[in-house]
Amino acid sequence: MNRKLRIGVIVAAVAVALGVGLWLVSHGGEPDADAGASSALTVEVVGLEKRAWPQTLEASGSITAWQEVIVSPETGGLRVADLLVDVGATVQRGQLLARLADDSVRMELRKQEAALAQARVALEQATSNLKRAKAVGDSGALSEQQLEEYRINEATARASLSSAQADVDSTRLKLKQTRLVAPDDGFVSSKSAVLGNVVNAGSELFRLVRKSRVEWRPELDARQLGMVHTGQSANVVLPGGKQVPGKVREVGPTLSEKTGRAIVYVSLPTDSAARSGMFASGTIALGTKSAMTLPQSAIVSRDGRSYVFAVDAQGKVGSRAVDTGRRQGDRVEILTPIEAKTRIVASGGAFLSEDSQVTVTGQRQAGTAP
Template sequence: MGLPLSVLAEGEGAARATPVTTVRVEAADLREVTHVRASIESVNAPTLHGKVAAEVVEILVDEGDPVKRGQVLARLDDEGFRLDKEAAEADIARLEATLANQLLTLERDRKLFKKGLIPDDKLDASRTAVKQTRASIVHAKALLKKAEYQLSHTVIEAPLDGIVQARMVSVGDYINPMSPASKPLFQIVDTRHLRARLYFPDILAARLRPGLPVTLIQGADRVETRISQLLPMIDDASLAKIALADFDNVRNWPPGLHISADVVLSEHHGVPAVPEGVLVRRPSGLVVYRLAADGETVREVRVKVGIHEGGRVEIIDGLRPGDEVVLDGAAYLSDGVKVAPTTATEPAR
């Protein structure tokens, strides 16, 4: 005896149902992240030059030595400047003594002039002598300041805490800052405060701004910082838009290191998100297959996507949080197809 037609129809329908796994659309926080190359440099790496012409008589540090701000690095011959200082001091003392006598003479001549005992040209001569001596004192004091300035710059000091990157002079070298062939003395590098130079493709230039979060990456090490500055021009050598990100050197990275960086271009909070695997490309565009209210059929839904992060994608239009969509098997479906759904064990990532 044959089976009832209703039983046959039920069996055939069950056979036609496509087995699929489904996931629910989640409300998620997503970040749009771009991965770029970067290089590390010191924020402060001054090159020290001599300010006076003199011979190097003592070198107290070498390349690789740590130094503190104010530490003496080298000394230049100061004998000539000391003699200039002593001469200026002697001139000032002599001129001040002369001025004291001239002031006494001027006062005496004023009294004599009032009594009509001397002519006016004699009084004028006394006044002129005082003015000339005062001018000479001003000049001598200027020479003293110059000698003191030159003398102070015979001692070369570190302008900051750091490490000697380069020593360009030796004892016996003659330093002449006015000469075109003049060479620097030292380069000091501050390794505590560093800067990352980030290289972006020019297509992203309009989206960059100070304050964007940056994760600097060197092997397993990570340093969090933010973009601090943007350089105005595209770099000729790399054809890249360059951004700068300052940071404290907590990982003891050396300046000159080449690393990579993740930069957050935008952040969207509480947006519908699905695994990238639910997306199917059709001639009409990207679609997903949403489980219908009957739980047995699917509807083809065209979607507009946004941020991709960690295997998840933002759905800008077409789905809402809580919708159930097909993950495994989606590529083989079409609108209205009957399915046999099971819930995926993995979350929407």
């Protein structure tokens, strides 16, 4: 029985194998390739989206004071008696910054005031003499020559009084100039005054940033300059990474003969972190321009180029090299023309190869996060 059973099993196996072989022959001799194909990845697809994006111009330049004010004494030969502000202090117009020693000036003023009093008395006397001479002259007791002398004495006394008054006014002005005040609102950017130092007229003691205003001054070439206009908004990135908004105040009217570039003056808020002397980069908004965009996740970088993977009707992918432009958030501008109906793999393209079979689960809506 065992021997017969073994023979039966062998015969059955041969029959099954023969049947499978006949079936393969009847179907072309090999299994269906599609039946054995497997999906490499399950993906979402996305289409290009048109967006209106702001067009910007990148530039860099220094941050400087809008205007600087130099505070210096108008009179010299006096000692610095008091310093009332230091670097960084915010001052208002007319605020006292420093005081020069005024003892010698006050003494000179008293002397000039005494001379003025003497001149005033001399004029009164000359006027009185001329009045009496005229009264006597009418009776013929004085000659015309004597009357003329009285007139000359009165005129001389009047001129001496004017001269004495001018000396007093000059000394009072000199006394006033011993008080150095802020010519305008702002903050003190530098101080060279030293307590006790004898200063010369015109020597710099303080430097102020007028109105506490600083501005960004990027340099642009002739082509870029034609796109910039007064009133355009700007965004300045400070060395620490902080961003400061600004507005174009003025566009330089001429280009440098050495560099071929012109300066653009961008006003910054007075309460910003920008400081004079910084070097910053930034952008100037030029208006809006439409852009065909894809999410950043759809872009694959290989060998220094950017690619996207398009899915055809059979579910196979093919790579396409694209040129990219502006970026905003997670969106990238695609400069290479692509048909609007093209289905692009939304993410995971780095794991795909040419002609890979994928399973599409759906199309991602514009603005939806991966």
